[in-house]
């Protein structure tokens with residue numbers, strides 16, 4: 001499991017934890033980094049001083065490398081990038097946009113930049129602009145998603161760029177890791193599985209909702225707004241469906257959705273909050289420490305590969 005990515009990220013394994021707004025705190029990031037992966041603090045829509053505090057906390061909780069995910073639609077994105085620069089964060093992932101305008105500044109201090117992208121065109125653009133790797137994120141993922149599946153997106157991105165490709169969307173165990181590598185990925189990004197970790201600070205009811213979820217429970221709303229979101233089916237997603245069917249405006253839908261992720265994550269409002277999770281939620285049946293999640297991923301990977309040898 002040593003790939004170019006381990007060198008780029010300075011980690012034991014080519015496993016990144018997804019940058020999940022409100023979910024990916026210093027505690028989760030440090031636990032993943034301590035277990036040999038790359039933990040990531042998600043800036044989400046948070047102000048820069050919150051991000052700075054999380055970075056300081058993570059530095060106290062681990063001496064391993066960790067990253068920060070920059071959500072490019074955040075109103076605080078410029079200040080967040082300034083904090084990343086001042087704190088000399090070694091790796092960033094980015095979501096929901098093009099990080100091009102920050103590349104030169106961050107590369108000048110050696111920060112590695114790994115944009116999350118949903119299409120081949122964006123992967124090529126990111127490579128041209130100097131990205132160190134890309135995360136090809138399939139529509140199986142939780143949160144804001146693109147259209148292509150991991151199965152179709154990853155090999156097309158692998159063929160289109162020379163930088164390492166990290167597969168994301170629908171990966172939560174060693175079978176998913178081996179499948180991603182079979183598609184040409186050199187690493188994996190894992191989100192939903194780490195939500196159900198002991199160290200993740202989300203409300204217990206959020207974790208329980210993911211554990212309870214079955215295969216078809218992670219549904220997409222907001223297609224009509226141009227910002228589709230995958231979350232567990234509940235009263236909120238049903239209301240969104242109704243609003244979209246009744247042709248509510250984008251503004252009305254976005255206004256109604258505001259604060260819903262925070263309500264689910266922090267207050268455990270799993271009915272009227274947004275319980276963002278990927279399609280693989282149906283496979284997750286327990287809550288365990290990040291060390292155990294990663295150890296199992298690695299140990300079982302060898303078993304999966306051994307099983308495949310019968311096809312030689």
Ligand code: TUI
Nearest residue numbers: 021071073095096097098116117118142143144145146
């Ligand atoms: O970013 C995500 N998933 C997310 S972000 C999020 S929090 C949020 N809160 C309020 C508003 C918006 C988001 C919850 N889930 N995944 C990575 C991702 N990035 N998926 C798709 C993209 C993407 C989309 C467009 C990347 C680049 C892009 O570029 C467009 C351009 O500017 O050319």
